[in-house]
Amino acid sequence: MSMAPAQTTKPDRPYHHGDLRRAILGAALDVIAAEGPAALSLRDLARRAGVSHAAPAHHFKDRTGLLTAIAAEGFGLLAAALKEAADLKDAGVRYVRFAREHPAHFQVMFAPGLLRADDLELTTGRALATDALRSAVSGVRAEDFGIDARLAGVAAWSLAHGFATLLLSHNLDGPVGDKDPEEVFRTLATTLFRRAGLSGTHAASAGPI
Amino acid sequence: MSMAPAQTTKPDRPYHHGDLRRAILGAALDVIAAEGPAALSLRDLARRAGVSHAAPAHHFKDRTGLLTAIAAEGFGLLAAALKEAADLKDAGVRYVRFAREHPAHFQVMFAPGLLRADDLELTTGRALATDALRSAVSGVRAEDFGIDARLAGVAAWSLAHGFATLLLSHNLDGPVGDKDPEEVFRTLATTLFRRAGLSGTHAASAGPI
DNA sequence: CATTCGAACTTGACACTGACTAGATTGCCT
DNA sequence: AGGCAATCTAGTCAGTGTCAAGTTCGAATG
Incomplete structure (x- = not known):
């Protein structure tokens, strides 16, 4: 649920998210628990984490x-x-x-x-x-x-x-x-x-x- | 994709498939049994049945x-x-x-x-x-x-x-x-x-x- | 301290999908 | 025959996963 969109003024994570892998995992668990694995979208997870759409693919191949x-x-x-x-x-x-x-x-x-x-x-x-x-x-x-x-x-x-x-x-x-x-x-x-x-x-x- | 004559070669189902609903269901069962429900694609089922991509939507809304x-x-x-x-x-x-x-x-x-x-x-x-x-x-x-x-x-x-x-x-x-x-x-x-x-x-x- | 180097991330593109719409074709029913 | 509703086609749009190439940054190396 990290609510920090890393909106500048964030010296410790200006470009790099810091712990994107964990953030994506957490968001994915929320979505799956709520709506099932079928409702999972990598782009949506990226959006929630405040990163670009292809960022998750770097941590999990696909x-x-x-x-x-x-x-x-x-x-x-x-x-x-x-x-x-x-x-x-x-x-x-x-x-x-x-x-x-x-x-x-x-x-x-x-x-x-x-x-x-x-x-x-x-x-x-x-x-x-x-x-x-x-x-x-x-x-x-x-x-x-x-x-x-x-x-x-x-x-x-x-x-x-x-x-x-x-x-x-x-x-x-x-x-x-x-x-x-x-x-x-x-x-x-x-x-x-x-x-x-x-x-x-x-x-x-x-x-x- | 396919050109003019399209499927042809099927005299008994020229335009109307005859039993498209059952054909789609059967194909869907095959796909699900083999690769799970996640691998199911309406367009693929339509392709297998030899009909247009939107035909299944008439039998099953979505x-x-x-x-x-x-x-x-x-x-x-x-x-x-x-x-x-x-x-x-x-x-x-x-x-x-x-x-x-x-x-x-x-x-x-x-x-x-x-x-x-x-x-x-x-x-x-x-x-x-x-x-x-x-x-x-x-x-x-x-x-x-x-x-x-x-x-x-x-x-x-x-x-x-x-x-x-x-x-x-x-x-x-x-x-x-x-x-x-x-x-x-x-x-x-x-x-x-x-x-x-x-x-x-x-x-x-x-x-x- | 400057340079390099690689990991983390972005941007852009492509093919594919589900969903929707309007129109064409057909079989059935009176 | 004529008409009508079901059936199917064709085109479009937003959204998706994935790939390739760039960009930024931290850190190790010299």
Whole structure:
């Protein structure tokens, strides 16, 4: 939201913006959160930052590059959030919280058609996040669940991802109402995973990471 | 571009295309399934159908109208598929199958930023689908599940939607591998919902949360 | 301190897109 | 047949992403 159009009398950023990359990213996140990735325009972002229309292209090669940078940053943030999860259920709650706190990142992260799939920062960020997710699942023992632990991870991920996605697309406004979504999800996950032996209480032997 | 005789070579569609609306829809579904909704261009669709660049605008007012029509059609198809579900788990399997068989519809249906929210066909289609989903959940009894039946619906929908979404975005290529996704989901749903009393058969009641 | 050098940014241009308008063509209906 | 409404064409306008070439500035180098 930087309101400074750099209108002269700005000795520290007369020509160079100073932190244009961050300014563009921030504006892009605002637009995406409000109107979706489709409504994003590089020229509009440049206008908001008070720079010329082609300035963004110097920091992000093109539109896809900007989206890819956002997705990579999102995976990094998600990995950091998941890394501190106590157990699988907590990881799910953190997943939902991440989607609510960073809706723009979340949307872009799972829109592969908008990203440069072979980007280095993106792939490493994604690897970090999947590692964090995998370690959260590591506390699950196959005999407790009845199926492959990998499948338990798929189940947990699907539940959290579906809940987060439906939440962001306003498809749960009715059922969830004004209740705290994270609390609703916690109830859901507890009920579904409890009797399946995934409550995480007795699986403390396998620490995180 | 094209000179005088233009398309010709098509005796059965000299001036009027015959079924341009369906042709545009079909081409749009192909493009979306292959490259996502962002890569969709009305002019490109017109080119594929061999008509002028403004012809699609008569059938769908604008780009948003086209996407909205696709979403409405998708909700209708989904409602039809869910209506024949035997129980909640079967409904989930059908949900996943729908996403795999109609990936373009599925993507657009849950991208509210691309749609005209107050469109009549869209809202009625969505109502049909949610009714079908609700009736699939109606077999669930609260005392069997430990929580509100409405929340059971949210859980089931989240699981199926998350699985389908991750599948379409190629995030489950590793875990699922070459196995049949619907079979994997059936296993997942069975394991998660069995002990929670949602298998479709009556299950033993148990203590609350 | 002066020079150079490269990164950050600007300017200008091109092809493309969605949206709008007016007009041409066609099939259908009475 | 005549007319009418749906269908499609053709032209235009503003907006967009991207490329190429210039311009400005900070900082390292001599």
